[in-house]
Amino acid sequence: MINGTGITKTFKQRGNVLGRREVPALRGVDFEIGKGGSASFIGESGCGKTTLGRIIAGLETYDSGEIEIDGTPMSPLKLKHRQPHFRKIQMIHQDPYSALNPTRTIYQTLQAPLALRAGQTGRSKGWIDERAAEVLSLVGLDPGTVLSRYPHQLSGGMRQRVVIARALTVDPEMLVADEAVSMIDVSLRLGILALLKDLRERLGVSVLFITHDVATARYIGGDGELYVIYRGQVVERGPVDTIIANPVHPYTQSLLSAIPVLHGLELPGEEPVVPLESLTENQSESGCLFAARCPFRGDGCTDERPLLRVTEGVPQEHACYYPQRRSVIARPMSEV
Amino acid sequence: MSDTLIPETGMSTSATMRRNFWLGVWRVMKRKPSRMAGVVIIVGFAFMGVFGPMFFPDHLPDNPNAITQPPSWAHWFGTDPQGRDVVALVITGSRYVLLSAAVTALITVVFGTSLGLFSGFKRGRWDTVLMRITDMKLTIPGLPLLLVLATVWKFGSPIQMGLVLGLLGWGGVARAVRAQTLSLRERGFIEAARGLGLSTKHIISKELLPSMAPYIAMNMLIAVTGAVYAQVGLFFLGVLPYESDNWGVMLNLAVFQAGAMITTNALGYLLAPLLAILLLTLGIVLVVDAMDEIFNPRLREE
Amino acid sequence: MADQAPGVRIDGLTVVYKTPAGELPAVRGISLTLEPGTITGIVGESGSGKSTLALSLLNAVQPPGRIAAGSVEIDGLGDVVGFAGEQLRKARGAHIGYVFQAAQNSLNPLKTVGKQLLDLGRSHGVADLRGLVREARELLGRMGLDGARVLDSHQHELSGGMRQRVGIMLALVLNAHLVVLDEPTTALDMITQANILKIVREVHAERGLTTLVITHDIGVVAEVADRLAVMYGGRLVEQGPTREVLGSPRHPYTRGLIRAIPRLVGDIDEARALPGRPPTLVTVPKEGCVFRERCELRMDVCDTVDPSVVADGSRIVACHAVTVKEHAS
């Protein structure tokens, strides 16, 4: 339903000393998410996941490239004509506290977008109330108790459900969930994830899941595609399970190696990959973006940037000159 | 979390919500008796400004036999150099002061808020232009300008007075509201509203404004006190001609004509308007204290 | 000053907060021993009382909270619950290092890290400030940072992971041997988290510390802790050696929590959400088991009787179902 080609975005910041500083947030990203499908973006902090998610939800502009929604290219359209397309794509923010207006009741929050639709389609006020109750039931909340509440009277998990319900008021075709559970109580997280998964199955809503926790990506979109993003570039892309089981890019391997091992239940992977240094702002731009941190850097790595492509013997796309499967993730003890 | 004064249906919507709001306001007021006192004072002054003068003739009767009397049972705060009752003067004079203060507050808030909102919301070129204007306006020194204006204008009508003070005073509010708007528009719920395709009108009036309401209400009340001080000060300094009776004129006459600094007889004449101003300020300060809780559902509902 | 890892014995600790609904316990009757030289992890959800418990180690619970009962015995110091004023201030920093929750944001934005270090030294009457700076540089270097540069930096010039390391440095620089880390990796991404956890482990071993790590993330304690204690609604519901607790959790809450973690391998659909939601200070049951609202093994007795803490070797569990089973077998 949505696809993008060569999306770039550079933020210009007012620097502290040396005038303007340019932050390349995205460097030519291609993506494609089908109807009812799912995709996950993973990567370190600052790699551009949120920026890409916001561009996909129409909340941020891009410098070059093209986005097509249901086959219609977006950039030739005026803002006014673009908006109805992007309305089909709703963002679920990380922070359910700031995503709801504290001065409005849940009913008021849901009523506004519904009233807009009712106005457009000539529906009655009764429909609005009915639909408000309906979307709340869809996300597993009891309309009777929740509608008249203010956000502060709900728990974090309930708030995030309300945020999802609000997105559903416009009958979206896709939800962009940006770290949607990271601020929610641990025991409630899986409930939200299960809800997103359920919405996918029941309503056929596509889900784009943005996270730095690969395991949650696997839970929601096990059948979808995983995009591993590093410094604004997709460095590995393929089916979630393929990449988790057989990562070939050293950066993906570092990410997967960093996932805590539940000792007692799991055994650590045999060849964990640890980056040589941490990500800093002014790491080299020439050649492979990961070169400065890559333990497997070889000839030519710093000359020309490897682009995302398929090479022989590797099922997924990757951007590395020396792709090599490594066993990095933990194994369950029961399998050993 | 358990306190649900709210009926479980939630469907009869706006009416119940409005009722809940006022119930909440009542709760906030009850929480501190001082707030009630503040409300009583302000309502009292409003009453005085609207209806007070009706109880007195247009021209208070002079009494040459009772010039500048000290307080007595007949005249609680004594009489003025023309033998008029001071209390009656305070009451009849209140209309001018309060009406012009109300006009000032209205202009300050409406102008300042809409400009600040527009500027902060549109950002970009509009913002730059509007804020430049605001800055320029802020640099205009108020008092000298008033002095100059006073030479051409008599400020006989309180509305005129309020207009001028209001037009001089909106700059600060505009800046502050703009700053608030800029920070609020980064919040998730504003972005969500845009993503849902809600109109700018909705976003500004239903999402942004309520969040800023305590702030605006406070500014309005503070503008009232500011306006009262400003005009009373102007009249007291004798910058403006005595076109009408009001508290500033009273103060001026008490000091420079009745000689309140020399004779104790005129003390009541001096104190009465001062007390009125102090009381009004007190009332406003007490009510401002409640604003945050009234407009913040969390504090209101608890 | 003790130059070796101290042991800590918390006994019957209860901490209450004054609220409009009266004084409510955020930590209730907790007993926990930190063996010298070990890393203990406390896991619990938001509001379960983790930070409150940690603050009690320093007797640093701020009003409206207060320690209502119990003792905290620290080797070489005594019962800190009785401490006050100067005595307490000296113990903090020199004896107990503390990395506060959200340490990323707790540095003074107006001062360089170096200035803050000197302030810390002065307030503890350190005579050799040069030595202090040298020690700080060494510690930062040990954690993979350029010490000199970091000391000259302001907070905003450092990334989240760097700030967290600065926090650890400040906790250790006065040579404390008991270290408390409150949510050391929250808001950091996976790679940085792994890096910080590695540092915690290494510094712990090299300097001979007793370490307490507090987190909501089981993965974090699984990575670093020797012993694991699970908190729920102000109570410790289960504790024991990390591997044993993770391998065979006994308390229904621990089990539910582990089952609710999506895993990288195995059948992803085995992950199950825990029903209900965690209690708040006001809604936590006054009597009976704190977890009963969400418990699948709930029995009648759970509604009225608070399960007592039962030790079975190194494992300690507070649950009627577990005790019953043990008695039966």
Ligand SMILES: Nc1ncnc2c1ncn2[C@@H]1O[C@H](COP(=O)(O)OP(=O)(O)OP(=O)(O)O)[C@@H](O)[C@H]1O
């Ligand atoms: N509005 C902005 N102005 C300037 N720079 C920005 C802006 N938004 C993002 N950036 C920069 O763009 C880069 C990518 O940011 P983005 O928020 O997309 O990262 P992310 O992958 O979502 O990270 P995180 O995991 O921390 O959320 C970062 O270097 C960030 O500092």
Ligand SMILES: Nc1ncnc2c1ncn2[C@@H]1O[C@H](COP(=O)(O)OP(=O)(O)OP(=O)(O)O)[C@@H](O)[C@H]1O
């Ligand atoms: N100053 C305070 N006044 C009143 N209640 C408080 C105060 N500080 C904490 N509490 C309450 O005490 C309980 C325990 O709080 P504490 O901060 O110890 O939890 P925590 O486990 O550290 O949670 P988190 O993971 O959110 O940091 C909570 O219910 C909290 O609301």
Ligand code: SF4
């Ligand atoms: S291209 Fe070279 S430097 Fe880059 S990830 Fe592959 S091996 Fe490492």
Ligand code: SF4
């Ligand atoms: S005591 Fe009862 S309610 Fe509590 S965890 Fe055990 S079985 Fe469940």
Ligand SMILES: [Mg+2]
């Ligand atoms: Mg992000």
Ligand SMILES: [Mg+2]
């Ligand atoms: Mg805490």
